[in-house]
Amino acid sequence: MKIAVILGTRPEIIKMSPIIRNLTKRGDEFFILHTGQHYSYEMDKSFFDTLELPDPRYNLDAGSGSHAEQTGKVMLGIETVLQKEKPGVVLVQGDTNTVLAGALAAAKLHVKVGHVEAGLRSFDRRMPEEVNRVVADHISDYLFAPTEIARANLLHEGIDKKKIFVTGNTIVDAVFQNLEIAQKRGDILLKLGLSHGKYFLVTAHRVENVDDEPRLKKIIAGLMTIGKKYALPVIFPVHPRTEKKLREFGILPTGITFIPPKNFLEFLQLEAHAILVLTDSGGVQEETCILGVPCVTLRDNTERPETVDVGANILSGVEPDAILKAADAMLGVPRDWKNPFGDGTASEKIVSILSENA
Numbered sequence: 001m002k003i004a005v006i007l008g009t010r011p012e013i014i015k016m017s018p019i020i021r022n023l024t025k026r027g028d029e030f031f032i033l034h035t036g037q038h039y040s041y042e043m044d045k046s047f048f049d050t051l052e053l054p055d056p057r058y059n060l061d062a063g064s065g066s067h068a069e070q071t072g073k074v075m076l077g078i079e080t081v082l083q084k085e086k087p088g089v090v091l092v093q094g095d096t097n098t099v100l101a102g103a104l105a106a107a108k109l110h111v112k113v114g115h116v117e118a119g120l121r122s123f124d125r126r127m128p129e130e131v132n133r134v135v136a137d138h139i140s141d142y143l144f145a146p147t148e149i150a151r152a153n154l155l156h157e158g159i160d161k162k163k164i165f166v167t168g169n170t171i172v173d174a175v176f177q178n179l180e181i182a183q184k185r186g187d188i189l190l191k192l193g194l195s196h197g198k199y200f201l202v203t204a205h206r207v208e209n210v211d212d213e214p215r216l217k218k219i220i221a222g223l224m225t226i227g228k229k230y231a232l233p234v235i236f237p238v239h240p241r242t243e244k245k246l247r248e249f250g251i252l253p254t255g256i257t258f259i260p261p262k263n264f265l266e267f268l269q270l271e272a273h274a275i276l277v278l279t280d281s282g283g284v285q286e287e288t289c290i291l292g293v294p295c296v297t298l299r300d301n302t303e304r305p306e307t308v309d310v311g312a313n314i315l316s317g318v319e320p321d322a323i324l325k326a327a328d329a330m331l332g333v334p335r336d337w338k339n340p341f342g343d344g345t346a347s348e349k350i351v352s353i354l355s356e357n358a
Contacts, residue, residue: 001088003030003354004111006078008037008062008098010047011283014264015093015117017051018173018347024054026351032056033081035074035098036063050185050263051178067097067128075101082109089114089354092136093170095129095303103136114354116170118143119150120282120303127208130303142357144350146341147306167349168342171286176344179272182265189273192235192259199232200327201274202256204298205239209280213249215318219298220246220253222316222323223278227255229324232275237261276330278316278323285313290339294330296323306340 003023007016023030034041034056041059048055060077062070078101082090090106092099093116106113115136122130137143137154145151146169154164189196202223209215227234234256238246243258245251262270268287271277277288278296285304288295289312296316307313311333316326 001029001354002085003028004033004082004085004087004090004106005030006033006035006090006092006098006102008035008060008074009096010038010044010264012093012096012098013044013047013051013053014174014178014283015170016091017053018170018177019091019116019350020053021177022347022351028351028355031058031085031087033058033078034060035077035101036061037070037074037096037098038064047263050181050265052181071097071101074098075105078102078105079109082106082111087111089142091116091350091354093117095120095133095136097128097132099136100132103139107139112141113139114142114144114350115140116144116350117146117150118164119145119147119152119154121150121153122301122303124301133303142353144346144353146346149306165349165353167353168344168346169286170346170350171283172290172339172341172344173347175268175287175290178265179268182268185265188262188266188269194233194235194270194273196273197275199274200226200230200234201270201277202234202236203239203277203279203281203284204236204242206280206299209298209318210239210242210245213245216242216245216249217251218318218320219323220251220256222298222318222320224253224255225320225324226278226327233257235259235270235274237267237270276327278327286341289313289337290341292335292337294333294335296326296330298323310337310340312337 058081062074089112091114092102103113118137143164144167151166236256236258238258272291276294280298285307289307295313300317314326316323
């Protein structure tokens with residue numbers, strides 16, 4: 001069965017990387033379609049090279065735009081490729097517009113859809129990601145749920161249990177495989193003059209945080225307070241969107257070290273050696289949990305409740321006092337939680353399930 005692996009953002013590339021490696025190792029027939037939702041393939045080429053992945057066969061270079069514009073453009077491009085290649089199944093991962101477009105295009109052409117990381121729910125329909133993941137789940141034929149909580153969400157929504165497979169999350173496979181590659185490539189801590197366990201790491205990029213001036217100001221105030229209290233560097237690889245909004249809103253922080261975005265392998269090293277990570281990213285919540293690093297999530301909800309349940313993560317919202325209180329709490333927790341996302345064999349399970357059902 002020919003498999004179409006559709007992806008469009010760097011987090012998707014990361015989480016699909018173990019599946020791509022597994023398909024390559026097995027000699028299965030597959031191809032990669034890169035939609036260019038966030039970046040063109042030319043900008044992402046180094047990402048594929050760094051992770052030692054084969055090049056995509058197709059590049060749509062969809063670029064940015066409104067949700068409708070981007071989803072429509074991606075869907076049209078995917079439809080053309082699927083009509084030409086005629087795969088037996090399309091694999092999508094996560095909750096992006098690429099996922100929605102890929103699942104819709106395939107379903108309308110009667111091509112089976114496999115949704116990697118199915119069943120995640122924030123229960124907040126204001127988030128475009130929530131709409132994307134719900135729709136994708138309901139039109140998929142293979143729902144690869146990372147945890148029992150995700151499986152329960154799907155069953156609660158009336159999805160046939162025969163379509164649901166609890167596989168663990170491919171991010172576990174990706175962290176272990178890619179950290180090994182990272183350690184061979186160099187030492188980002190040495191380059192930045194940082195020491196193990198002697199800095200805070202921050203990411204913030206979500207629209208609801210960085211496009212909202214009061215919320216962004218509160219987040220920055222909370223980070224400044226933490227840096228001042230603990231007298232440790234606060235390292236913030238700043239997303240281009242966030243950097244633009246900081247300038248637009250006239251926010252001039254002190255005590256925060258803004259650095260350019262780092263490639264995934266360098267960022268993995270920064271995560272692994274931080275004393276604490278503060279983020280609004282879903283993927284970073286998972287990665288820190290797997291790496292044994294405490295996390296504070298700068299949001300009011302999360303689609304990764306497992307990280308909170310095991311004690312690896314806490315929701316702070318954006319009020320400065322609440323952020324500081326959450327950081328204080330997480331710095332005091334034992335780092336002995338059990339990783340809830342599986343044993344690092346999710347990609348093998350997913351590929352085996354597809355093979356068995358071909």
